[in-house]
Amino acid sequence: MSGIERLDGLFEGGEICTDEGCAVPAPSKKILPGSTIGILGGGQLGRMLAHAGSRMGYRFVTLDPTPDSPCGQTAEQIVADYDSREAALELARRSDVITYEFENVNADVASMLEKESYVPQGSALLYTTQHRLREKRAIEAAGARVAPYAEIASLEGLREAAARLGLPAVLKTATGGYDGKGQWVLRSEADLEKAWPEASRTGTELVLEKFIVFDKEISVIAARRPSGEIRTFPPAENEHVDNILHLSIVPARIPGSVRAEAERMAISIAETLGVVGLIAVEMFLASDGTLFVNELAPRPHNSGHYTMEACRTSQFEQHIRAICDLPLGDTALMTPVVMVNLLGEHMDTLMDRIATGCNEAEKLGVTPKLHLYGKAEAKNKRKMGHFNVLAGSVDAALAWIEESIIWRV
Numbered sequence: 001m002s003g004i005e006r007l008d009g010l011f012e013g014g015e016i017c018t019d020e021g022c023a024v025p026a027p028s029k030k031i032l033p034g035s036t037i038g039i040l041g042g043g044q045l046g047r048m049l050a051h052a053g054s055r056m057g058y059r060f061v062t063l064d065p066t067p068d069s070p071c072g073q074t075a076e077q078i079v080a081d082y083d084s085r086e087a088a089l090e091l092a093r094r095s096d097v098i099t100y101e102f103e104n105v106n107a108d109v110a111s112m113l114e115k116e117s118y119v120p121q122g123s124a125l126l127y128t129t130q131h132r133l134r135e136k137r138a139i140e141a142a143g144a145r146v147a148p149y150a151e152i153a154s155l156e157g158l159r160e161a162a163a164r165l166g167l168p169a170v171l172k173t174a175t176g177g178y179d180g181k182g183q184w185v186l187r188s189e190a191d192l193e194k195a196w197p198e199a200s201r202t203g204t205e206l207v208l209e210k211f212i213v214f215d216k217e218i219s220v221i222a223a224r225r226p227s228g229e230i231r232t233f234p235p236a237e238n239e240h241v242d243n244i245l246h247l248s249i250v251p252a253r254i255p256g257s258v259r260a261e262a263e264r265m266a267i268s269i270a271e272t273l274g275v276v277g278l279i280a281v282e283m284f285l286a287s288d289g290t291l292f293v294n295e296l297a298p299r300p301h302n303s304g305h306y307t308m309e310a311c312r313t314s315q316f317e318q319h320i321r322a323i324c325d326l327p328l329g330d331t332a333l334m335t336p337v338v339m340v341n342l343l344g345e346h347m348d349t350l351m352d353r354i355a356t357g358c359n360e361a362e363k364l365g366v367t368p369k370l371h372l373y374g375k376a377e378a379k380n381k382r383k384m385g386h387f388n389v390l391a392g393s394v395d396a397a398l399a400w401i402e403e404s405i406i407w408r409v
């Protein structure tokens with residue numbers, strides 16, 4: 001079905017049918033263009049949501065403590081701390097619907113917003129995905145596999161779990177981790193003793209996971225609207241450098257059967273958790289073809305940025321459609337693409353290349369589309385932007401990235 005046909009049906013109501021059959025519509029509100037969408041968080045994900053939604057006729061207001069935030073440059077901004085109740089109430093007053101661009105929303109603020117405003121994603125989804133143990137149980141309840149794991153409360157417990165699960169293993173904080181922060185890879189008995197003081201000092205619950213020797217990391221983003229309609233985006237093959245996403249390669253170089261299973265798992269998780277909006281499902285693909293779900297994110301995801309130019313509907317437009325209970329858009333991939341992140345340390349070279357107007361891409365037959373997030377300071381490892389490199393094949397896109405000097409630092 002083309003994007004234009006979907007747009008024709010944009011304002012049609014009624015029961016929605018998925019491949020699994022007709023779902024009974026959940027009580028929900030249709031949020032029509034002209035309405036104001038409030039975004040908790042003013043980072044790049046909020047910015048790209050506001051870009052996609054503005055085009056559809058929505059207005060945006062964001063709450064973020066940093067003045068002139070990436071989202072604040074494209075929306076109205078309330079400058080205040082995320083856990084300020086007054087600021088959250090102000091956001092509720094100015095918005096017809098509220099969404100968030102990160103999952104570590106203060107639980108009090110989330111439930112208060114739910115009472116004072118319309119938050120279709122609900123605070124229950126946040127409660128689950130904010131905590132690795134709750135998240136793993138929810139993934140298992142959806143019939144998907146996770147790496148063998150154990151809850152850890154003491155050094156003795158860590159020793160026991162390591163003996164049971166085997167080494168290597170990864171010790172993680174249950175809450176608050178991102179980009180590999182709050183994680184310790186344990187390869188030997190001595191590593192347990194070494195990691196324990198630092199890990200226990202974090203004061204949060206801990207979880208030990210078996211280290212999965214994976215062939216590839218992939219992710220699937222699914223969108224679900226209150227009426228039950230679900231659509232998935234094509235799986236991305238993800239490569240990390242220093243635990244930070246570097247590349248998303250699409251189509252992922254995986255067998256069709258793995259692709260189908262990954263999409264089925266994402267759909268099952270979206271259904272079981274009653275997701276509204278997007279859910280990103282990160283997975284490990286082991287060499288024997290087994291898929292393990294690593295973690296979830298109930299929001300747009302870095303590994304879904306490729307959809308902006310490569311799919312008929314971007315993840316950002318899809319999120320807006322889902323929370324506004326509009327028909328979901330066609331997710332078909334239109335071209336091979338590689339998304340490559342731009343971190344603070346890449347910015348000087350990038351700016352030189354832009355200033356000199358270099359044009360090797362065209363010679364290689366690839367089209368790099370640049371997205372920058374408007375962040376003032378190019379700190380080391382900070383995500384500043386990304387390229388979606390469109391090409392006739394992912395190999396051609398990878399060759400351009402490989403030849404470019406931008407990522408040599």
Ligand SMILES: Nc1ncnc2c1ncn2[C@@H]1O[C@H](COP(=O)(O)OP(=O)(O)O)[C@@H](O)[C@H]1O
Pocket residue numbers: 147170177178179180181209210211212213214217240243282294295
């Ligand atoms: N159990 C595991 N086995 C192998 N690699 C892992 C495991 N857990 C995490 N990793 C590696 O560390 C990266 C970051 O871990 P993740 O749990 O996704 O945390 P976050 O993205 O929140 O920092 C993963 O993308 C993967 O490369």
Ligand SMILES: [Mg+2]
Pocket residue numbers: 282295
């Ligand atoms: Mg992750």
